[in-house]
Amino acid sequence: MKCPLRKEDSCxxxxxxxxxxxxIAKITDSACENCMAYGKEQTLNKVTVSVALSTLHRNGLFDRAEHGYLLKAIGSRIGTGRILSSSLWWIAKPEDGACYCRSRAAIMDHWGVDKCEREIETIVGWLMEGAEMHGVKWVPKPLQAELARRLVRAAIKKARKYEKTL
Known part of the structure; x- marks a missing residue:
């Protein structure tokens, strides 16, 4: 499997x-293979964040204020996206490659709870797309958006509680 984001020895x-x-965004074959092991959609994950941090350090470009979000992303094990996706596991398997579930969960984890709150309508839109893609018909269409909003709010609340324990 060839990664579409790899350009010779860079990512x-x-x-x-x-x-x-x-x-200067060099990546080894091993790191590339480990990244692809996260799923079909190459996205923000521990491998890509680690390589990004390494690139910054190696080139003397790392600045904690500017690149702190990368440190937070690599250390964050549980965020809104992961919590939300774990509550929806019974609806669809994101590994089937037909949706962006895993990638969007990683984006939400990267955003953190405050931005997820600000972007709730974007997330609800993603859930609505996913519901249609996975054939969720047992929830009447007019109620899907409200149910999605409630699920997102519950995930945000749980993620905020988790962040306070860090």
Whole structure:
């Protein structure tokens, strides 16, 4: 399996995460394989964040104030996205490759609870898309958005509680 984000010995995702030019966002074959093991959609994960941090340090570009979000992302084990997706496991398997569930959960974990609160309508839209894609018909269409909103709010509340224990 070839990663579409790999350009010779560099990674576009690492370049984007570290906000550095592509040529210095080097990635090894091993790191690339480990990243792909996270799923079909290459996304923010421990491998890509680690490589981004390493790239910044190696090139003398790391600044805690500017790149602190990467440290938070790599240390964050439980966030709104993971909590929300774990509450929906019985609806669909994100590994089937037909949806963006895993990628969107990682984005929400990266955002943190405050941004998830601000972006609740975006997340509700994602859940509505997922419901349609996975054929969720047992919830009447007019109620789906409200149910999605409640699920997101519950995940945010749980994630906020978890963050306070860190």
């Amino acid at each position: 576009q995702l690492v370049s984007d995460l570290a906000k550095v030019p592509l040529p």
